[in-house]
Amino acid sequence: ATHRINQLRTDLIEWTRQYYVLDQPTVEDHVYDESYRQLTELEQTFPSLVTPGSPTQRVGGQVLPGFEKVTHEIPMLSLGDVFSIEELSEFDQRLQKSVGSEVSYNAELKIDGLAISLTYENGVFIKGSTRGDGTIGEDITENLKTVKSIPLTLTEPISLEVRGECYMPTKAFVALNKRREEAGEATFANPRNAAAGSLRQLNTAETAQRQLSTFIYYLVNPELLNVRTQSEALKRLTELGFRTNNESRVTNNMTEISAYIAEYQAKRHDLSYDIDGIVLKANLFTIHDEVGNTVKVPKWAIAYKFPP
Numbered sequence: 135a136t137h138r139i140n141q142l143r144t145d146l147i148e149w150t151r152q153y154y155v156l157d158q159p160t161v162e163d164h165v166y167d168e169s170y171r172q173l174t175e176l177e178q179t180f181p182s183l184v185t186p187g188s189p190t191q192r193v194g195g196q197v198l199p200g201f202e203k204v205t206h207e208i209p210m211l212s213l214g215d216v217f218s219i220e221e222l223s224e225f226d227q228r229l230q231k232s233v234g235s236e237v238s239y240n241a242e243l244k245i246d247g248l249a250i251s252l253t254y255e256n257g258v259f260i261k262g263s264t265r266g267d268g269t270i271g272e273d274i275t276e277n278l279k280t281v282k283s284i285p286l287t288l289t290e291p292i293s294l295e296v297r298g299e300c301y302m303p304t305k306a307f308v309a310l311n312k313r314r315e316e317a318g319e320a321t322f323a324n325p326r327n328a329a330a331g332s333l334r335q336l337n338t339a340e341t342a343q344r345q346l347s348t349f350i351y352y353l354v355n356p357e358l359l360n361v362r363t364q365s366e367a368l369k370r371l372t373e374l375g376f377r378t379n380n381e382s383r384v385t386n387n388m389t390e391i392s393a394y395i396a397e398y399q400a401k402r403h404d405l406s407y408d409i410d411g412i413v414l415k416a417n418l419f420t421i422h423d424e425v426g427n428t429v430k431v432p433k434w435a436i437a438y439k440f441p442p
């Protein structure tokens with residue numbers, strides 16, 4: 135039974151990764167469902183063989199009494215923001231002046247969800263939390279375990295912390311509000327509120343129903359993985375099993391930055407998730423160390439907000 139259980143788990147973990155992380159399903163739903171059914175049956179027959187990383191642990195089912203507090207050793211900052219190309223150019227000029235050289239940025243879509251932090255020990259997901267006030271957040275590990283794009287185990291036994299955005303895809307948001315309307319319940323104003331509400335559910339089985347997804351956008355302590363730039367870090371995080379956003383690219387000057395902004399301002403409503411702008415991050419991590427952060431925001435990154 136152990137051998138069969140491990141085989142089923144390996145298959146289901148890989149199929150989940152292909153479907154929810156890479157958006158490239160490789161098996162038909164009925165194949166997945168049949169294997170899942172067999173694994174559930176075997177685990178019910180041999181409960182001692184259930185492991186925290188088993189795919190069956192993703193459905194939630196406990197009602198939590200509340201959320202513990204979590205202290206972020208490395209503060210979880212928000213982003214400074216600008217609302218025009220002129221202000222963006224001023225930010226770029228200031229940064230170039232303080233580092234004394236041209237700055238290449240990793241340009242990324244600014245996902246409009248809820249910021250989360252994920253901690254892994256030897257490749258196993260052990261803790262997930264919200265930003266809170268930047269220093270103290272809420273432990274929402276049990277709810278995040280139900281988010282299928284969050285790997286319960288990494289492809290390598292590495293201990294690290296990553297940060298990203300947990301969001302509700304537009305389709306899931308529309309369907310959820312339709313269900314709530316039919317049930318005479320209040321609807322959510324936007325996907326961001328829906329994601330926040332879904333992660334603050336004390337009933338984890340309800341969270342599991344909300345079809346939340348993630349984009350991981352930041353590796354705390356990049357020296358851990360010997361990566362020198364933000365763009366390399368995102369590639370490495372994808373290899374480790376995280377879901378990252380494919381639309382990011384390195385930009386080397388304001389012309390390329392303006393082109394990226396124009397491209398995604400035009401594409402904004404064709405995406406399957408909400409964005410409220412773009413984020414520019416100095417690509418070289420040495421610049422992050424050199425200029426550091428203010429109390430609230432990094433000095434090596436800026437958010438350009440689209441007009442509403």
Ligand SMILES: COc1nc2nc(N)nc(N)c2nc1C
Pocket residue numbers: 211212213242243244245246249299351352413432435
């Ligand atoms: C480094 O801090 C951040 N980076 C980000 N990157 C992207 N792409 N989207 C965000 N919403 C975001 N938010 C924060 C606080």
